[in-house]
Amino acid sequence: MKKIVAIASLFLLTTLWSCKKDSDFLDVQPFNLLTNEQSFSDPAQVLTIVADLYNRVVDITAFKNGWESFIDPGEAIASTNNIHYTQSRNGWGYNEWSIWDYGYLREINLFIERATAATALQDADKKRFIAEGRFLRAVYYFELVKRMGGVPLITQSLTYDYSGDATKLQTARAKESDVYDFVISEMEAIKGDLPVNARTKDRATRGTALAVEARAALYAGSIAKYGANTPSVSLSGGEVGIPAGMANGYYTKALAAAKEIISGSAGAYALYNKFPTNKSQNYANLFVDNADKQGNPEIIWMEDYKVRSGKTHGFTIQNQPIFGGEEVEGGRINPSLNLVESFEKLDNTFAPLPIKDGSGNPIYYDNPLDLFAGRDARLAGTVTLPGSTGRNRPVDIFAGWVLDNGSVVSGTSLGQIGKLPNSSVDVKLVGSDGPINGVEYSAQSGFYIRKFVDPAVGAGSRGTGSEVPWIRYRYAEVLLNAAEAAFELGNTGEAVGYINQVRERAGFTTPLAPAELTFDRIVNERRVELAFEGHYIFDRKRWRIAHIVLDGAAMNEAELVSNIGSATKRNTQAFSLWPYKVYSPSGPNNNKWIFRIQRNANVIGANRFQLGNYYSEISTSILANNPKLVKQPNQ
Amino acid sequence: MIKRMKRHFLPIALAVFCLAAFSCKKDNYEEPKSKLTGKFHYKGEAIQVQYDQVPFELYQDGFGKVGPINGALTQEGTYSHVLFDGDYKLVVRAGQGPFYWPQTGGKSDTLLLSVKGDTQRDIEVEPYYMIRSPQISKTGGNVTATFKIEKIITDAARAKDVQTATLFINKTQFVSGNDNIARTNIAGSAIADPNNVSLSVAIPTISPTQNYVFARIGVKIAGVEDWIFSPVVKITF
Numbered sequence: 001m002k003k004i005v006a007i008a009s010l011f012l013l014t015t016l017w018s019c020k021k022d023s024d025f026l027d028v029q030p031f032n033l034l035t036n037e038q039s040f041s042d043p044a045q046v047l048t049i050v051a052d053l054y055n056r057v058v059d060i061t062a063f064k065n066g067w068e069s070f071i072d073p074g075e076a077i078a079s080t081n082n083i084h085y086t087q088s089r090n091g092w093g094y095n096e097w098s099i100w101d102y103g104y105l106r107e108i109n110l111f112i113e114r115a116t117a118a119t120a121l122q123d124a125d126k127k128r129f130i131a132e133g134r135f136l137r138a139v140y141y142f143e144l145v146k147r148m149g150g151v152p153l154i155t156q157s158l159t160y161d162y163s164g165d166a167t168k169l170q171t172a173r174a175k176e177s178d179v180y181d182f183v184i185s186e187m188e189a190i191k192g193d194l195p196v197n198a199r200t201k202d203r204a205t206r207g208t209a210l211a212v213e214a215r216a217a218l219y220a221g222s223i224a225k226y227g228a229n230t231p232s233v234s235l236s237g238g239e240v241g242i243p244a245g246m247a248n249g250y251y252t253k254a255l256a257a258a259k260e261i262i263s264g265s266a267g268a269y270a271l272y273n274k275f276p277t278n279k280s281q282n283y284a285n286l287f288v289d290n291a292d293k294q295g296n297p298e299i300i301w302m303e304d305y306k307v308r309s310g311k312t313h314g315f316t317i318q319n320q321p322i323f324g325g326e327e328v329e330g331g332r333i334n335p336s337l338n339l340v341e342s343f344e345k346l347d348n349t350f351a352p353l354p355i356k357d358g359s360g361n362p363i364y365y366d367n368p369l370d371l372f373a374g375r376d377a378r379l380a381g382t383v384t385l386p387g388s389t390g391r392n393r394p395v396d397i398f399a400g401w402v403l404d405n406g407s408v409v410s411g412t413s414l415g416q417i418g419k420l421p422n423s424s425v426d427v428k429l430v431g432s433d434g435p436i437n438g439v440e441y442s443a444q445s446g447f448y449i450r451k452f453v454d455p456a457v458g459a460g461s462r463g464t465g466s467e468v469p470w471i472r473y474r475y476a477e478v479l480l481n482a483a484e485a486a487f488e489l490g491n492t493g494e495a496v497g498y499i500n501q502v503r504e505r506a507g508f509t510t511p512l513a514p515a516e517l518t519f520d521r522i523v524n525e526r527r528v529e530l531a532f533e534g535h536y537i538f539d540r541k542r543w544r545i546a547h548i549v550l551d552g553a554a555m556n557e558a559e560l561v562s563n564i565g566s567a568t569k570r571n572t573q574a575f576s577l578w579p580y581k582v583y584s585p586s587g588p589n590n591n592k593w594i595f596r597i598q599r600n601a602n603v604i605g606a607n608r609f610q611l612g613n614y615y616s617e618i619s620t621s622i623l624a625n626n627p628k629l630v631k632q633p634n635q
Numbered sequence: 636m637i638k639r640m641k642r643h644f645l646p647i648a649l650a651v652f653c654l655a656a657f658s659c660k661k662d663n664y665e666e667p668k669s670k671l672t673g674k675f676h677y678k679g680e681a682i683q684v685q686y687d688q689v690p691f692e693l694y695q696d697g698f699g700k701v702g703p704i705n706g707a708l709t710q711e712g713t714y715s716h717v718l719f720d721g722d723y724k725l726v727v728r729a730g731q732g733p734f735y736w737p738q739t740g741g742k743s744d745t746l747l748l749s750v751k752g753d754t755q756r757d758i759e760v761e762p763y764y765m766i767r768s769p770q771i772s773k774t775g776g777n778v779t780a781t782f783k784i785e786k787i788i789t790d791a792a793r794a795k796d797v798q799t800a801t802l803f804i805n806k807t808q809f810v811s812g813n814d815n816i817a818r819t820n821i822a823g824s825a826i827a828d829p830n831n832v833s834l835s836v837a838i839p840t841i842s843p844t845q846n847y848v849f850a851r852i853g854v855k856i857a858g859v860e861d862w863i864f865s866p867v868v869k870i871t872f
Contacts (some may be wrong), residue, residue: 090813098644232730236741547860552813608813611730611860624700634730634860635690 040118043125049111050129053136054203054303056104057472058143059095061534062303063313063452063470067332072536073338073550074571080332084602087574091552091608094635097147097537098616101140102154107606108137109157124618131193135204137210138186142216145179146519146538149615149632150239153182172361172628175238180220180257184253187213191266196228198267199294201302201469207266211473214257214481219542221250223489226345226544233544233614235633251485258482261300261475262498269475272298279507288454288468298476302469307458312465318453321390322414322441323432326460331433333532334445335383336574337597340372341564343379343528348510350524352561353577355595362594368398368579371595377507382531384448386579387593391455396431397443399578402594404587414442420583435578437601442601445576451532476502484522492517501512502529523567539568541614543567552608557597572606575599595612610634667719673746673756674713675734678788681712681853682734682762683864685811689732694724694745708732710809710867722752723748725758729857734760736792762863763788763795763856769865771802771850773872774835778804778850781833782865784826797823798857802834804850806841810867812853816841823857847871 029035061069071078071086074426078086112133115126144151154173174182188210200354224247227234234241260266274289275282289296293304305311320330337353346352352547353371353443354363365371368387372379384390386397400410401420409420415432419425434442459463477587479498486495492514500511502525512521526539540546548568555573563569576598584590612634623629660736675682675689692703693716724745727736737744748756767783780802788794802821803810812818819836825833838848850869853862 148845336871512731554815606813621700624702631728635728 016329031509036114040114041120043121046129050132053108053111055339057139058099059534059536063315067315067318070333070532074336074529074574075536076335076575077445077603078332079442079444080333087603090605091610092613094612094617097364099144099147105137105140105154106157108133113157127193131190131629132204132593133208134186134190138183139212141179141211142183145176146219147616148618150174153179170626170628173239173630176240176241177220180216183216184213196267197295198269201294201299202304205267207261207269207389208473210257210261210266211300211478214254214478217250217254217257218485221247222252222542223252225488230544230611233611233633235630239629239630239631245465246491251488255482255485258478261478268297269300270297271475271501272296273505276283277480279377280380284380284450290456290467293469298474299471300473300475304469305467307464307467312467314465315452316459316466317462319453320450320460321395321433321448323382323396324393327462329441331441331443331448333449334443335447335449338449338575339531340379340383342524343376346374348508348512348566352564364589364592364594367592368576368591375478378528382451384450386446387575390448390450391453395433397433397435397446397579398431398479399435399580400430401583402580404584428463431486445574446578480526480529487517487522499525513531520565520567524565530617546609547611550607550609552606571605573599667717669718669720669750670715670753671718671750671756672715673758673760675708675760677760677762677765682760683712683866684708684710684733684861686710686809687701688803689861691725691727695721706832718750720751723750731861733859733861735788736760755858761788762795763859764854764863766852766854766865769852771868775868777816777835778870779835780852782852784832784854795859796857797826798855800826800832801853802836803853804838804848808849808867810849810851812862830864
């Protein structure tokens with residue numbers, strides 16, 4: 001009897017709990033992962049996902065790419081012992097600038113699909129997130145088309161079915177114009193779903209979408225127009241190269257998008273002008289005004305940094321003037337004389353720096369800054385000049401003493417003390433910031449960079465770092481894009497209206513007349529206004545002048561000081577301008593300053609941009625995986 | 636400790652022995668041994684170019700994914716590869732080299748090569764121009780060159796103009812647009828008689844001093860990126 005009870009109860013026990021379906025019992029939600037549905041149920045949660053996608057936006061120049069990414073060919077030299085390829089290379093491999101991150105695109109596509117499928121999100125949030133996903137996807141396609149030309153346009157997530165045959169996933173390259181059209185049409189489509197708020201700088205807004213659209217359309221227009229100059233840089237299927245007939249259509253779109261921002265309908269953007277009396281200070285501050293980044297009307301899209309948050313960068317540590325710096329390092333980026341000379345005089349003319357008189361004798365200056373007097377205020381805002389201040393401390397840039405017979409007495413270590421000939425007094429033989437050939441962190445070109453260098457205390461120390469934002473799009477570029485598009489459409493009157501706003505902020509008092517505006521002027525304006533901001537290479541690529549400017553031939557001093565302001569002037573090697581003090585105890589010029597141009601001993605290469613560099617190589621493994629892809633031209 | 640080591644000695648020794656005994660065989664392929672050499676030439680005369688700037692690709696079919704074996708010409712126009720025996724296709728991409736490589740439908744034609752043991756294969760190409768009878772010598776502090784520029788491709792569809800003719804000198808035997816200490820050039824439009832061109836360039840001071848320079852003449856063809864050169868000449872003084 002007892003046995004029966006036991007068996008019966010056992011039977012009961014097993015049957016009672018066994019009626020549940022196996023799947024109900026076995027399918028347990030993991031406790032440490034969120035499902036797609038859960039992830040897309042709360043706007044704060046979705047924001048963390050989209051933040052990761054923002055974090056992975058690709059730039060050619062950016063703080064996250066390292067300080068070397070700021071060194072454009074001919075525009076600067078690197079002053080460190082371990083990096084010298086910037087001045088010793090003779091060109092670039094075909095794979096330079098190559099990107100192909102379809103993993104990132106897949107994640108964006110998945111993000112868009114999941115956000116679209118989400119049920120728990122409010123409509124307004126959902127719209128904005130989907131628009132941001134599409135924005136980031138278009139931004140990456142823009143980056144791809146700039147570097148690679150036409151690429152496969154994948155706008156939904158692809159899944160492999162394990163059938164052993166991947167041909168379904170293989171997509172051929174779209175035409176270059178199709179990719180630009182995609183970027184432009186996406187921005188047009190989403191701009192209505194994005195907020196109109198000029199204070200939102202780190203997420204997509206209507207202003208951001210329009211700024212990307214204007215730049216993309218301008219790029220497409222110039223490739224269409226100037227591609228005619230390099231007929232061999234094209235593919236018969238249109239994967240590379242845009243027909244010339246499409247140029248005006250793109251320029252019109254670029255102008256329209258830029259005008260929408262300028263009109264203010266996308267938010268209250270304007271040129272930064274907090275310090276109108278000191279134009280150089282104002283220009284430098286535009287990049288480092290950390291007190292109120294949101295209120296900086298010039299910034300349209302930035303990658304933000306914040307001290308004590310874990311996201312800081314070391315640009316100021318690496319580029320502060322070494323003398324009196326917060327670490328025993330700095331001074332890495334030395335802007336070249338090539339760049340310095342391309343800043344105009346305030347009377348709208350180009351001229352080499354007056355270091356010699358008509359008969360070749362040096363001109364003597366009481367103060368080294370006098371040499372740079374009367375120049376575009378952006379020069380002192382971009383470059384730390386000898387005799388000026390860097391991070392609110394005077395810099396000490398002088399290369400040595402010049403004696404009456406022209407010979408030089410100098411030192412081999414920063415700020416070296418010694419005696420001059422026939423003197424018993426100890427003096428500094430060379431500046432504490434250099435320049436000394438081959439001594440790292442010294443101002444080997446005679447200049448330090450000022451742009452982006454944060455004057456805030458602590459920004460130059462390793463423990464703190466800088467919170468200067470990386471500005472991807474700013475209002476001045478929108479104005480220059482509008483000016484270029486209007487100019488190319490033949491409307492020079494409208495074009496000067498835009499370019500003169502930028503020039504007025506830079507200290508020019510005489511506006512350019514419509515007849516004075518030329519292609520060369522536009523090229524130079526972008527070179528100086530947008531120096532070190534990641535435009536140099538892409539601009540020269542789209543104008544198809546990179547292979548002319550960077551033709552691999554070595555330069556000499558005579559060539560350097562002539563033809564300044566010409567768009568096609570050779571810029572293969574970075575030159576230096578070294579300031580010297582005069583030692584002539586009995587003469588009238590004692591203690592005055594003279595300047596000498598030199599090409600540093602470590603500038604041994606001359607950059608050569610080949611026709612095959614216009615579009616970066618698609619690697620052979622990618623080509624082998626997808627036989628539908630065609631190779632780039634001239635490689 | 637010592638005892639423990641003894642205990643482990645045998646297994647460790649055995650493992651090392653096994654690794655050593657079985658590791659060198661079977662799993663390693665034999666390395667390629669056949670040498671393919673040759674030069675690009677026009678009627679026997681080598682096509683002189685800038686080193687590493689005129690690439691070509693070799694393909695071997697039948698091994699899964701298709702990818703090129705990349706090569707580039709030396710400045711004397713020669714090439715060499717160490718390969719497995721087999722059949723290869725050689726191709727020069729459009730836009731490479733100062734010569735015309737036949738195209739069909741916008742794509743470069745391939746050239747079949749069979750490699751069996753050490754193989755020499757000279758490849759005849761059609762250059763746009765050839766530099767003929769170059770005479771390079773030192774006169775005073777200058778290097779002077781006289782030469783003829785012969786137009787090889789003359790049919791209107793493919794012919795191209797001379798953009799510039801340049802005399803380069805360098806300290807080392809690599810002489811090109813990238814590697815030179817002095818250069819002088821004459822624009823193609825300024826050449827009155829292509830059968831009698833002369834150029835002269837001053838020898839700059841060389842540090843450390845050396846009593847020789849290398850010189851060669853290069854011709855840049857309009858619309859073609861790669862230059863064609865004359866053979867490098869060593870000038871001792």
